[in-house]
Amino acid sequence: MLQAYASPLERTWFYAHRVIAGLILLFLILPILVIVPLSFNSDSFLMYPMAGASLRWYEEIIGSDVWRNALMNSLIVSPAATLLAVVLGTLASIGLVRSDFPGKALLTAILISPMVVPVVIVGVAVYLFFAPLGLAGSYTGLILAHAVLGVPFVITTVTATLQGFDYNLVRAAASLGANPVLTFFRVTLPLVAPGIVSGGLFAFATSFDEVVVTLFLASPGQATLPRQMFAGIRENISPAIAAVATILIVLSTLMLLTLEWLRQRSEKLRTGKSR
Amino acid sequence: MTATTLTAPAAAAEPAERALPLKTRLKRAERRKKLLHLALIAPLAVFLLLTFLWPIGALLKRSVDNPEVRGGLPATAEALEHWNGQGLPPASTLAVFVKEMEAAHGTTELASAAKRLNTEMTGYRSLIMKTARSLPLPDGTKLQDGLNAIDPRWGETHTWQVMARAGQPYTSYCLLAALDHTLDADGAIVAATEDQAIYLDVLGRTFWMSLVVTLCCLVLGFPLAYLLTSLPTRSSNLLMILVLLPFWTSILVRVASWIVLLQSGGLVNQALQALGLIDEPLQLVFNRLGVYIAMTHILLPFMILPLYSVMKGISPIYLRAAQSLGCPPFQSFWKVYFPQTLPGVFAGALLVFILSMGYYITPALLGGPQEQMASYFIAFYTNETINWGMAAALSTVLLGATLLLYIVYSRYAGQGRNTAKAR
Known part of the structure; x- marks a missing residue:
């Protein structure tokens, strides 16, 4: 905050800093805003000023078999991969947070490593490994590979949530006679659910945006939405791409808002408890 | 820990077990719990072993295979x-x-x-x-x-x-080739001939481009993170959404947007021309500049989030103390505040650097042949020439460099446990 006794130089710097930060925010948000109106362009150029408004590009992608097929593929692969990543990642997170053994740090680092290994390496490795097993070009192979990429996000978010989890509640449940399974579903799960949902959202977003592994692993008929966009941008970038992009922007906004809501809710619960 | 061990199995204990001394029973309960926790980790460990670690190990082995x-x-x-x-x-x-x-x-x-x-x-x-x-x-x-x-x-x-x-x-042929070396007739390691020595160039370019992107992210991320920290919570939360929205938006959407913005008739060129800064449209995309701009845009949130979380934890008292002791504002910022942000700077910079080293999509769509990084050549040898030995050798080198940095990173960020994505 600017103090009342600030010198003129400090004042100048204070406002300059705000202007600079505003420009950086503009840099961040402008590319996302700029493509939305172009999806309603009535001619086929991705340029301003627009000729007129129309919904023809939305009609085109809805009527196109290629895009519908891509959406179907994404809706098959991403939810399945997310489910796998969430189940395996949540169980492992509980084990990791509650236990203490030599090599735990190393194991955690390995479980998170798919996040940092270059995706191309994952793609090539998984392709060469899956091909002889008949898993290349199959939905199963694609789902397994996407789940691998989603796991680190589930682990980081769920372990973070569990670290703030009051284990006395589990002890209280046990002392009142609940067995571990019942305790898990009635006490632990509802409290860590926001963390699991955020981890799941991250895993879903990762899979839903994944193109490199898909490039190696998917057969031509299994092109997902990002894979189809990749091809579209490469060949001929048209307002149809802008229409798909707009739909994806709406989707990511929804995911972000859900996440923000979850975060605020859990923050409220936390502060409410400490009061 | 003692409280845990006391309550856990007492109610369920069998009469025969009750006869045992308490110490033995406690030990047993401890062991059972440990096994349970390991059993919870096991499915994921096995899953990653089969679908991630093993395939990567097999790929790395191909770099020395000679079939x-x-x-x-x-x-x-x-x-x-x-x-x-x-x-x-x-x-x-x-x-x-x-x-x-x-x-x-x-x-x-x-x-x-x-x-x-x-x-x-x-x-x-x-x-x-x-x-x-x-x-x-x-x-x-x-x-x-x-x-x-x-x-x-x-x-x-x-x-x-x-x-x-x-x-x-x-x-060692492929691995040496990936480092621009080869074996001569006597089996000694010598530098490769000039027309074969292309890989160090590629690796150097990968490093250089990652470094430039990291610096750009730092220069843009630092002032913004600082502003977000100094604002009241309500407005900083609102502005944070502007940082997180691009973060959540598909990379391909952002690449497409940058093409639209930077093309020769795009908004950026139009604006520059309207301002009279240029006469002819500039070539801003399908070259190095376009790749830098888009990669900086994509990776900037990865810099801002760790910086923000570290800056949030810095008490303003130190800065005030320095100023009340007569330290000029800029000097107190530089000598007192900035050193405290270094953990965030390092964590963010390492994360951005690690991630950009593996970039493939952005250079492939926004760059020319001179912008392609190591990942592109790995994909090229796998898809186009089917030279798996070379693809594997380049993967080994790239993975080695990435893992080295990742180890440094987890040492650094391990204590704070604030991976950018945790937010």
Whole structure:
């Protein structure tokens, strides 16, 4: 905050800093805003000023078999991969947070490593490994590979949530006679659910945006939405791409808002408890 | 910990177990719990082992695999292992070779063995093909004389040395090639010839571009993170959404947007022309600049989030104390505040650097041939030329560099446990 006794130089710097930060925010948000109106362009150029408004590009992608097929593929692969990543990642997170053994740090680092290994390496490795097993070009192979990429996000978010989890509640449940399974579903799960949902959202977003592994692993008929966009941008970038992009922007906004809501809710619960 | 052990199994304990001393029962309960926790981790560990660690291990092994000559001429390769490399191989080895060449004539295995030998010595492919065609030898000739008659090179030690080396089950050929080195005739490591030495250039470019992107992210991320920290919670939360929205938006959407913005008739060029700064549209995309802009945009949130979480934890009291003691504002910022942000700077910079080293999509869509990074060549060797040895060797080098940085990163960020994505 600017103090009342600030010198003129400090004042100048204070406002300059705000202007600079505003420009950086503009840099961040402008590319996302700029493509939305172009999806309603009535001619086929991705340029301003627009000729007129129309919904023809939305009609085109809805009527196109290629895009519908891509959406179907994404809706098959991403939810399945997310489910796998969430189940395996949540169980492992509980084990990791509650236990203490030599090599735990190393194991955690390995479980998170798919996040940092270059995706191309994952793609090539998984392709060469899956091909002889008949898993290349199959939905199963694609789902397994996407789940691998989603796991680190589930682990980081769920372990973070569990670290703030009051284990006395589990002890209280046990002392009142609940067995571990019942305790898990009635006490632990509802409290860590926001963390699991955020981890799941991250895993879903990762899979839903994944193109490199898909490039190696998917057969031509299994092109997902990002894979189809990749091809579209490469060949001929048209307002149809802008229409798909707009739909994806709406989707990511929804995911972000859900996440923000979850975060605020859990923050409220936390502060409410400490009061 | 004591409270846990006391409550856990007491209610469920069997009467027989109650007879045991408390210490034993506690130990047992502890062990059971430990096993339960390991059992919870096990499914994921097994899953990642099978779908991630094992495939990557297998890929790395391919970088030293040497299957071609072993596949085309297995018995000969085996026999040459027992040869001391001096003079010429013994007649028994020659007999194995001649017999195998006759049988393998026209097979694809022999062709790929010949191709592999040709990488070690120019002209070896035609030598193998010619020899295979000319066999069998006329009855009664000595094997060595017969081979010499087909081609005098069979009488040279070097020819056989090359085959012996190429026939070994493992080779450093690809790994050395990925570092622009090769083995000379005597097996010593030497620098590769200029037309083959392209990989250090690629790796250097990968490093350089990652460094530039990291610096750009730092320069843009620091002031923004600082502003977000100094604002009241309500407005900083609102502005944070502007940081997180791009973070959640598909990379392909952002790449497409940048093409739209930066193309020669795009908004950026239009704005610059309207301001009178330029007369002709600038080439802003499909070159290095476009890749830098888009990569900085994509990776900036990864810099802002760790910076923000570290800055949030810095008490403003120190800065006020410095100023009340008469330190000028800029100096107090630089000497008192900035050093406290260094953990965030390092964590963010390392994360951005690690991630940009593996970038493939953005350079592939927004760059020219001179912008392609290591990942592109890995994909190229896998898809286009099907040279898995080279793809694997480049993967090994890239993965080695990434993991080294990742270890440094987890040492750094491990204590704070604030991976950017945790938010």
